[in-house]
Amino acid sequence: MSGPTKAELRKERIIDTARRIFAEKGVHAATVSEIAQEAKVSEGTIYEHFSNKENLLFHIPEHFTQRRQRIGVYHLKLIQGAANKLRAYAYIYTELFHENPDYATIVLLYLKGNANFRQTPGYQAIRNWFRFLTEIINEGIESGEFRPNVDAYIVRALIMGAIDQVTVNWLMSGKSTNLMETVDPIVDAVMEGILNPEVDEDAHWSNWRRTKARLRNKTIPAKEKKEQAG
Amino acid sequence: MSGPTKAELRKERIIDTARRIFAEKGVHAATVSEIAQEAKVSEGTIYEHFSNKENLLFHIPEHFTQRRQRIGVYHLKLIQGAANKLRAYAYIYTELFHENPDYATIVLLYLKGNANFRQTPGYQAIRNWFRFLTEIINEGIESGEFRPNVDAYIVRALIMGAIDQVTVNWLMSGKSTNLMETVDPIVDAVMEGILNPEVDEDAHWSNWRRTKARLRNKTIPAKEKKEQAG
Amino acid sequence: MSGPTKAELRKERIIDTARRIFAEKGVHAATVSEIAQEAKVSEGTIYEHFSNKENLLFHIPEHFTQRRQRIGVYHLKLIQGAANKLRAYAYIYTELFHENPDYATIVLLYLKGNANFRQTPGYQAIRNWFRFLTEIINEGIESGEFRPNVDAYIVRALIMGAIDQVTVNWLMSGKSTNLMETVDPIVDAVMEGILNPEVDEDAHWSNWRRTKARLRNKTIPAKEKKEQAG
Amino acid sequence: MSGPTKAELRKERIIDTARRIFAEKGVHAATVSEIAQEAKVSEGTIYEHFSNKENLLFHIPEHFTQRRQRIGVYHLKLIQGAANKLRAYAYIYTELFHENPDYATIVLLYLKGNANFRQTPGYQAIRNWFRFLTEIINEGIESGEFRPNVDAYIVRALIMGAIDQVTVNWLMSGKSTNLMETVDPIVDAVMEGILNPEVDEDAHWSNWRRTKARLRNKTIPAKEKKEQAG
DNA sequence: TATGAATGAGCATTCATTCAT
DNA sequence: TATGAATGAATGCTCATTCAT
Numbered sequence: 031m032s033g034p035t036k037a038e039l040r041k042e043r044i045i046d047t048a049r050r051i052f053a054e055k056g057v058h059a060a061t062v063s064e065i066a067q068e069a070k071v072s073e074g075t076i077y078e079h080f081s082n083k084e085n086l087l088f089h090i091p092e093h094f095t096q097r098r099q100r101i102g103v104y105h106l107k108l109i110q111g112a113a114n115k116l117r118a119y120a121y122i123y124t125e126l127f128h129e130n131p132d133y134a135t136i137v138l139l140y141l142k143g144n145a146n147f148r149q150t151p152g153y154q155a156i157r158n159w160f161r162f163l164t165e166i167i168n169e170g171i172e173s174g175e176f177r178p179n180v181d182a183y184i185v186r187a188l189i190m191g192a193i194d195q196v197t198v199n200w201l202m203s204g205k206s207t208n209l210m211e212t213v214d215p216i217v218d219a220v221m222e223g224i225l226n227p228e229v230d231e232d233a234h235w236s237n238w239r240r241t242k243a244r245l246r247n248k249t250i251p252a253k254e255k256k257e258q259a260g
Numbered sequence: 261m262s263g264p265t266k267a268e269l270r271k272e273r274i275i276d277t278a279r280r281i282f283a284e285k286g287v288h289a290a291t292v293s294e295i296a297q298e299a300k301v302s303e304g305t306i307y308e309h310f311s312n313k314e315n316l317l318f319h320i321p322e323h324f325t326q327r328r329q330r331i332g333v334y335h336l337k338l339i340q341g342a343a344n345k346l347r348a349y350a351y352i353y354t355e356l357f358h359e360n361p362d363y364a365t366i367v368l369l370y371l372k373g374n375a376n377f378r379q380t381p382g383y384q385a386i387r388n389w390f391r392f393l394t395e396i397i398n399e400g401i402e403s404g405e406f407r408p409n410v411d412a413y414i415v416r417a418l419i420m421g422a423i424d425q426v427t428v429n430w431l432m433s434g435k436s437t438n439l440m441e442t443v444d445p446i447v448d449a450v451m452e453g454i455l456n457p458e459v460d461e462d463a464h465w466s467n468w469r470r471t472k473a474r475l476r477n478k479t480i481p482a483k484e485k486k487e488q489a490g
Numbered sequence: 491m492s493g494p495t496k497a498e499l500r501k502e503r504i505i506d507t508a509r510r511i512f513a514e515k516g517v518h519a520a521t522v523s524e525i526a527q528e529a530k531v532s533e534g535t536i537y538e539h540f541s542n543k544e545n546l547l548f549h550i551p552e553h554f555t556q557r558r559q560r561i562g563v564y565h566l567k568l569i570q571g572a573a574n575k576l577r578a579y580a581y582i583y584t585e586l587f588h589e590n591p592d593y594a595t596i597v598l599l600y601l602k603g604n605a606n607f608r609q610t611p612g613y614q615a616i617r618n619w620f621r622f623l624t625e626i627i628n629e630g631i632e633s634g635e636f637r638p639n640v641d642a643y644i645v646r647a648l649i650m651g652a653i654d655q656v657t658v659n660w661l662m663s664g665k666s667t668n669l670m671e672t673v674d675p676i677v678d679a680v681m682e683g684i685l686n687p688e689v690d691e692d693a694h695w696s697n698w699r700r701t702k703a704r705l706r707n708k709t710i711p712a713k714e715k716k717e718q719a720g
Numbered sequence: 721m722s723g724p725t726k727a728e729l730r731k732e733r734i735i736d737t738a739r740r741i742f743a744e745k746g747v748h749a750a751t752v753s754e755i756a757q758e759a760k761v762s763e764g765t766i767y768e769h770f771s772n773k774e775n776l777l778f779h780i781p782e783h784f785t786q787r788r789q790r791i792g793v794y795h796l797k798l799i800q801g802a803a804n805k806l807r808a809y810a811y812i813y814t815e816l817f818h819e820n821p822d823y824a825t826i827v828l829l830y831l832k833g834n835a836n837f838r839q840t841p842g843y844q845a846i847r848n849w850f851r852f853l854t855e856i857i858n859e860g861i862e863s864g865e866f867r868p869n870v871d872a873y874i875v876r877a878l879i880m881g882a883i884d885q886v887t888v889n890w891l892m893s894g895k896s897t898n899l900m901e902t903v904d905p906i907v908d909a910v911m912e913g914i915l916n917p918e919v920d921e922d923a924h925w926s927n928w929r930r931t932k933a934r935l936r937n938k939t940i941p942a943k944e945k946k947e948q949a950g
Numbered sequence: 951t952a953t954g955a956a957t958g959a960g961c962a963t964t965c966a967t968t969c970a971t
Numbered sequence: 972t973a974t975g976a977a978t979g980a981a982t983g984c985t986c987a988t989t990c991a992t
Contacts, residue, residue, distance in 0.1 A: 037972085058288050062966060063975095072974040074968080083966065113455070135373075143369035145432060167454075176454045184422070184445045185454055187429075191421030192414070198373060215414045223453030224397075224406045224415055225343070267955075292983060302957045307984065497976075518748055522962060532978045533963080543962070573915070599833035603825075603888060627914075636914045644882070644905045645914055651881030652874070662835060675874045683913030684857075684866045684875055685803070727951085752987060753954095762953040764989085773987065 041079045042093070044069045049090045053132035057087055057140050088150045090136050094126060095155040103162060112170025117217045119163055120189055121210075127197045128209045138198055160186065185220065192216045271309045272323070274299045279320045283362035287317055287370050318380045320366050324356060325385040333392060342400025347447045349393055350419055351440075357427045358439045368428055390416065415450065422446045501539045502553070504529045509550045513592035517547055517600050548610045550596050554586060555615040563622060572630025577677045579623055580649055581670075587657045588669045594657055602654075620646065645680065652676045731769045732783070734759045739780045743822035747777055747830050778840045780826050784816060785845040793852060802860025807907045809853055810879055811900075817887045818899045828888055850876065875910065882906045 034042070047069035051060045062083055066073040080086040102122045109115045127134035137156075141147045167185050170176035176185075193216065200209045264272070277299035281290045292313055296303040310316040332352045339345045357364035367386075371377045397415050400406035423446065430439045494502070507529035511520045522543055526533040540546040562582045569575045587594035597616075601607045627645050630636035636645075653676065660669045724732070737759035741750045752773055756763040770776040792812045799805045817824035827846075831837045857875050860866035866875075883906065890899045 061964085066975090073966085074974055075972085077967070078972075139373035143365075143428060143432070148432060170454070174456055177452075177456045180449070180454045181445050184442065184449050187422040187425040187442075188418050188446065188449055191423070191425035192417040193421070194425065195417040195421035202373070202375060202378060212414065212417075215411050216418065219410070219414050219418055219450070219453070221453050221455050222407070223449070223451050224400070224410045225451050226404055226407045270956095291981085296958095303984080304957055304986085305955080308955070313983070500977095521960085526979090533980095534965085534978050535976080537963070538976070595833075603829035603892070605892060608892060630914070634916055637912075637916045640909070640914045641905050644902065644909050647882040647885040647902075648878050648906065648909055651883070651885035652877040653881070655877040655881035655884065658833060662833070662838060672874065672877075675871050676878065679870070679874050679878055679913070680909070681913050681915050682867070683909070683911050684860070684870045685911050686864055686867045751985085756954090763987085764953050765951085767988070768951070 040071060040075065044071060044076055044079060044086070045089055045093065048086050049132045049136060052087060052090070052140070053135040057136075062086075084146065087136070087140065088147055088152050090133065091141065091152050091156060094130065094133050095152065095159065098122065098126060098159060099155070102159070106162070106166070112166055112173060112175045113221060115166045116163070116170065116189070116220075117214075119166060120193060120213050120217050123190065124193050124197070124210060124213045127193075131201060131205060134197055135201055138194055138201070142194075160190070163189065188220050189216065192220075270299075270301060270305065274301060274306055274309060274316070275319055275323065278316050279362045279366060282317060282320070282370070283365040287313075287366075292316075314376065317366070317370065318377055318382050320363065321371065321382050321386060324360065324363050325382065325389065328352065328356060328389060329385070332389070336392070336396070342396055342403060342405045343451065345396045346393070346400065346419070346450075347444075349396060350423060350443050350447050353420065354423050354427070354440060354443045357423070361431060361435060364427055365431055368424055368431070372424075390420070393419065418450050419446065422450075500529075500531060500535065504531060504536055504539060504546070505549055505553065508546050509592045509596060512547060512550070512600070513595040517543075517596075522546075544606065547596070547600065548607055548612050550593065551601065551612050551616060554590065554593050555612065555619065558582065558586060558619055559615070562619070566622070566626070572626055572633060572635045573681065575626045576623070576630065576649070576680075577674075579626060580653060580673050580677050583650070584653050584657070584670060584673045587653075591661060591665060595661055598654055598658055598661070620650070623649065648680050649676065652680075730759075730761060730765065734761060734766055734769060734776070735779055735783065738776050739822045739826060742777060742780070742830070743825040747826075752776075774836065777826070777830065778837050778842050780823065781831065781842050781846060784820065784823050785842065785849065788812065788816060788849060789845070792849070796852070796856070802856055802863060802865045803911060805856045806853070806860065806879070806910075807904075809856060810883060810903050810907050813880065814883050814887070814900060814903045817883075821891060821895060824887055825891055828884055828891070832884075850880070853879065878910050879906065882910075 044065065048060075048065050051065050051068065054060075062076055063073055065086075066076055069076075076086065080089060102119075106115050106118055106122070109118050127138075141153075147153050163186050164182045167176065167180065167182040171178060171180050171182070193213070196212045196216070197209060200207050274295065278290075278295050281295050281298065284290075292306055293303055295316075296306055299306075306316065310319060332349075336345050336348055336352070339348050357368075371383075377383050393416050394412045397406065397410065397412040401408060401410050401412070423443070426442045426446070427439060430437050504525065508520075508525050511525050511528065514520075522536055523533055525546075526536055529536075536546065540549060562579075566575050566578055566582070569578050587598075601613075607613050623646050624642045627636065627640065627642040631638060631640050631642070653673070656672045656676070657669060660667050734755065738750075738755050741755050741758060744750075752766055753763055755776075756766055759766075766776065770779060792809075796805050796808055796812070799808050817828075831843075837843050853876050854872045857866065857870065857872040861868060861870050861872070883903070886902045886906070887899060890897050
């Protein structure tokens with residue numbers, strides 16, 4: 031019946047303020063005293079809730095992770111087909127950054143490369159969300175929707191790497207570009223690749239063609255015919 | 261005839277030491293005094309060459325950028341075909357990280373997200389190298405090797421985003437995985453995409469299919485027949 | 491009922507210590523750390539009370555200014571006659587230096603010539619005290635006690651300039667002379683001047699005499715007769 | 721025949737530059753490196769001529785002292801009458817400040833209160849110039865031009881203290897006032913004093929009158945009659 | 951004699967963290 | 972439990988001075 035306690039609200043206010051100030055001035059330049067002032071608590075109170083400044087930083091994703099868990103995973107399960115799910119995942123992943131640029135700044139610029147963060151429960155939660163993408167990709171492979179020789183880890187790196195990349199550019203450019211519009215092209219490119227199927231494969235010398243052939247010989251014998259025909 | 265001057269060697273030694281220590285302990289935790297000590301120069305000498313600690317950080321990529329310019333661009337021009345060039349680019353890009361993990365740490369964890377760095381000549385040099393990939397992709401589109409509806413910015417984000425991603429994972433995992441082995445799979449995936457062409461496109465509902473159709477209608481009318489036939 | 495708070499006492503102790511050390515070793519040679527140590531506070535506490543070292547320096551006169559305001563001005567108002575007041579002022583002014591040589595050192599050697607200090611409230615307070623002397627002089631002119639052609643600014647410069655001068659000499663000589671004994675002679679000289687009235691004014695050529703005559707013609711016609719008679 | 725050597729010119733250029741920069745930014749804020757740069761010599765050269773930064777500071781008055789010695793003393797000896805000489809001295813003293821505000825700044829704000837400077841030959845030269853004023857005053861007492869009970873030290877403090885005072889005010893006000901115009905009023909005031917001889921001495925109670933009487937009883941018995949008559 | 955790169959001691963200032971109230 | 976004054980370790984940076992060339 032009773033909502034969040036006073037202390038919980040206070041804690042959330044601290045995290046919200048920290049997120050904003052960390053993102054605005056950088057984690058190093060931001061001071062605990064400034065966060066306390068803006069959150070309208072004393073510095074001591076911050077240390078009641080967080081063991082130190084870095085610990086406060088590590089708690090910032092918490093709220094967003096929970097939100098994604100509640101909303102994201104639920105909706106994705108309703109979508110049929112791995113391709114559709116993958117696209118939806120990319121949207122949800124990007125949208126969280128788009129709607130919360132301060133969160134994006136902190137995750138992409140401060141937490142991704144922080145070894146200590148990788149030991150926290152906060153990172154485990156994010157990891158679970160990443161694994162969910164792996165599951166989607168594997169589901170697509172199993173269903174035959176995706177090529178059988180697809181490596182889920184690689185595809186995940188492509189999707190998330192590209193989104194991280196364009197998000198950082200978006201953040202650094204003062205959010206002047208349209209982030210959400212890049213989601214579809216990224217997913218499209220990953221879906222279909224960039225090679226032009228209209229072009230005769232033998233038209234030009236290419237170690238790529240040979241690499242591809244080699245890969246297919248190993249993993250997709252069914253395609254051999256077409257390959258030979260090409 | 262005379263090689264680098266004493267002062268130049270000294271400066272290089274400072275940068276080399278800074279790179280190592282920044283990467284080892286993090287930029288913030290590293291102290292100028294420690295770098296001076298390990299580089300066997302006085303603290304004052306560091307400030308003779310660099311205006312401040314951050315400026316020293318910003319000079320770290322210089323050497324690598326020059327090296328890449330000399331070697332990378334030269335060799336890439338000898339390779340025929342955009343696909344081959346793109347693969348080679350990915351190799352060179354990854355190899356620099358692989359051979360110089362400290363450099364990778366600094367570029368990926370400290371410089372990519374630093375707004376001040378983006379104002380330096382050091383970033384401009386890196387930018388030129390990025391643009392080179394864009395040129396390769398556009399070359400492939402013009403030659404017909406790549407789909408005409410390919411977006412160079414997106415492909416670049418996919419390639420570099422994925423490599424950055426796997427490199428950070430590699431660094432954070434203590435370099436326990438094999439970084440170079442991920443290059444080919446990444447390039448392969450970008451080349452061919454992940455959709456299984458053996459599967460009937462109408463087998464499942466997919467807004468992706470519709471998106472693809474829309475894109476093709478606009479840009480590759482010649483393919484329509486095949487599309488309709490498939 | 492409650493006296494000064496703990497924090498106020500602490501602040502006063504910092505100022506007292508700073509005054510002593512600044513005077514002893516010079517403002518530049520004195521270190522904040524030394525002041526902290528001697529005042530038995532941490533360096534951080536100094537910066538809780540003063541924005542920086544110079545700001546601490548600027549707060550040193552505060553206490554003395556207040557004391558003078560309370561005591562000096564009050565007593566001076568009870569004295570009758572501008573000449574008496576002027577003498578008393580000179581005594582009070584000198585006595586403060588005499589009783590507080592460290593304060594004298596700081597005011598005369600460090601603050602008088604500091605442009606930044608002139609922007610502080612501390613200087614305004616001192617200024618008010620200076621103005622009080624101007625008022626005394628003007629009062630003497632109005633009452634006829636002082637010559638009507640007296641320039642208050644000049645007289646103030648004479649009195650205070652002479653006292654500052656002898657005080658600096660006193661300080662630099664290791665306080666070996668008797669500072670207070672110079673007050674009366676200074677005031678006496680300003681009162682009566684140095685010219686010997688017994689000597690015939692025409693006894694020697696003097697552009698001074700002409701200057702004097704010119705001044706009197708302008709402002710004290712009543713004296714002309716005597717002048718001519720003399 | 722041969723003028724100053726190259727080295728002498730160099731040394732003078734260093735002193736001139738130091739004077740300007742010390743005055744502009746303050747001795748502490750000025751750096752040896754900046755002085756070297758502006759004087760177009762190397763830092764090392766400065767240390768060829770001066771043992772350290774303070775020593776350079778102490779050499780700044782040299783040139784002016786010599787100039788004053790050459791011009792000042794020579795001209796003063798041509799003037800007849802102590803009063804005239806005293807006025808001339810005040811003019812010369814003030815004019816040097818007026819014509820060379822940087823020199824004034826350094827002497828009044830940095831050297832007057834520097835104990836180390838008092839050990840240098842530079843200070844001895846200035847001291848000689850001060851003594852010259854004492855001699856003038858004593859000459860006036862002996863000739864009967866000045867009151868016999870005049871204290872030369874006090875008069876010197878009055879004249880020079882007042883001029884120093886107004887010069888510092890002039891410097892701190894950005895030289896917006898007219899410094900030279902204050903010389904005559906200062907000398908006039910010292911000559912004649914500020915008491916109004918027209919006013920009946922008994923018209924008001926005054927410990928000053930009593931002080932004066934006491935002083936006269938001691939030293940100028942000749943005046944007793946006039947005093948009693950008054 | 952002149953140079954100016956190199957030195958390194960020295961210091962003001964900051965700020966995460968603590969703890970008495 | 973909350974406060975915020977007090978702490979003091981930690982460090983980037985300066986600059987007078989030196990000395991190899």
